[in-house]
Amino acid sequence: MRLGGRLAAAIEVLEDIGRRHRPVADALKDWGLSHRFAGGGDRAAIGNIVYDALRRKRSAGWLLGEDTPRAIGFGALLLEWGQTAQSLNDALDGDKFAPPLLTAPELEAIAERRLADAPDAVRADIPDWCAPLFEKTFGATWADEGAALATRPPLDIRVNTLQANRDKVLAELTGTGAKPAAIAPQGIRIPPIDGDGRHPNVQAEPAFQKGWFEVQDEGSQVAAALSGAEAGMQVLDYCAGAGGKTLALSAAMDNRGQIFAHDAEKARLAPIFDRIRRSGNRNVQVVTKPAELAPLGNHMDIVLVDAPCTGSGTWRRRPDAKWRLTQRQLDARKSEQSAILEATKAYVKSGGLLVYITCSVFDEENGEQVAAFRHRNSGFVPVDHRALWDSRFPGHAAAARIGPAGDVSLSPALSGTDGFYFCALRRSA
Incomplete structure (x- = not known):
């Protein structure tokens, strides 16, 4: 397919997303199934246009004077693909599969508007x-x-130190552009793609199948490292999901001690079993029933709460989510977070840590949530987060925002990671 056909297909997918209010991944999958003639390169390019259009929906729409699927599709190519109005019209002219050329009003808007003035x-x-x-x-x-948060994301990898080291994994990924991550000591980063490119399928690598690494954003790796899990500890990962942080904690503990992986939604835990087997993590117990959690009361060195949230810190990877998010959904997440914090405090032993993490950048889900919890529970006191950060990541003082109330925030502009929030509260009584 030429650029015109790819752009037309992207506009069709964007129309489907807007009409049916469905996730972008589902819309792209269905388009691919109904257009089997499109090759892998075509599908990747169409996906890139769609994702770019959703990331840059406001700016792309402003540039062309409206936010229709057509406008944001064209705008994505102008903002992210190095195209100009003239080069686009030249590329699309004579292509029977292309959408109509940029109109005179669109060309006028593009010529007159500068994003800096928006x-x-x-x-x-x-x-x-x-x-x-x-x-x-x-x-x-x-x-x-x-x-x-509207830029293309990198592909981040965490080396599984139970099976390999970073140099060994980097050698296996030669040719992918992989480099050591800036902050996380076991992190590897493959830079964001350009234009119609696509990231390598690292999960097809023999090294992945042998458990040498996991795909995990550097911010998530940093949050896991800050929690301070060490060999011999008793740890509860209360909102474990697919187990990314569980596996990171297990590796940090060198398979010694115990990690209890729990999630209220059993379906979220389903991937963890294969991941445990592949990665060689032997100190993880998956617990789902309340009766299995009861004996853990007042016994945990660390209770990690990777709380359900709006996911606003992950909008680079899930740009459609920011246009579906509502105040009602934010309020629902805040209610869930408050209830989970109250439920999990009972598992923390005296002197132990309650670690609260979100992948949100909203203070309502982060600092305000912690402040409200502390107001209700005076026996939980923040650790010295500046000292904690400097001890874990020396030389990277400027890569995190340390809040005055004691917490850590990461963001793409500041840290080069997804948006993350971290706060560790020590139980004094």
């Missing part, structure tokens, strides 16, 4: 109702932080 929420590529949330969290730099 409203802040447009430059940030976020819904208007989220702008106060970003400003509250980031202050004067909030539009830049939003814009960073």
Whole structure:
């Protein structure tokens, strides 16, 4: 397929997403199934246009004067693919599968508008109702932080030290562009792709099948490392999901001690069993029933709560989610977070840690949630997060935002990671 056919297909997928309010991955999968003539390169390019259009929906729409699927599809190519209005019309001219060429009003809008002059929420590529949330969290730099969340993400890998080391994995990934991660000591990063490129399928590598590494954002790796799990500890990963942080904690503990992996939704835990077998993690017990959790009360050195949240910190990877998010959903997540914190405090032993993590950048889900919990529970006190950060990641003081109340925040603009929040509370009584 030529660029015109790929753009037309991307517009079709964007129309489907808008009409049926469905996740982008589902819409792309269905398009591929109904257009089997499209090769892997075509599907990758179409997916890139769709994802770019959703990441840059506000700025792409502003550039062309409207936010229709057509406008944001064209806008994505202008903003992310190095195209100009002239080069696009030249590429599409004479292609019977291409959408109509840019119109005179569209060409005029593109010529007259500069993104630097756009409203802040447009430059940030976020819904208007989220702008106060970003400003509250980031202050004067909030539009830049939003814009960073609208960029293409890298592919991050965590080396499984139970099976390999970073040099060994890097040697296996020669030719992929893989380099050591900037912060996480066991992290590897493959840079964001350009244009119609695609990341290598690292999960097809023999090294992955042998359990040498897992795909995990560097921010998630950092949060796991900050929790301080060590050999011999008793740890409860209360919202374990597919087990990414569980496996990271297990490796940090060198398979000694115990990790109890729990999730209220059993289906979320399903992938963890294969991951445990492949990675050689032997100190993980998966627990799902309340009766299995009861004996853990007041016995855990660390209780890790990777809380359900809006996922606003992951919008680089899931850009469709930011356009579906509502205030009602945010309120529901906040209610869940509060209930989970209250439920998990009972498992922390005296002197132990309650570690609260989200992949959100909203203070309502982060600092405010911790402050409300501490108001209800005076026996939980934040550790010295600056000292904790400097001890774990010396030389990277500028890569994290350390809050005055004692917490750590990561973001694409500041840290080069997804957006993450971390707070460790020590139980004093």
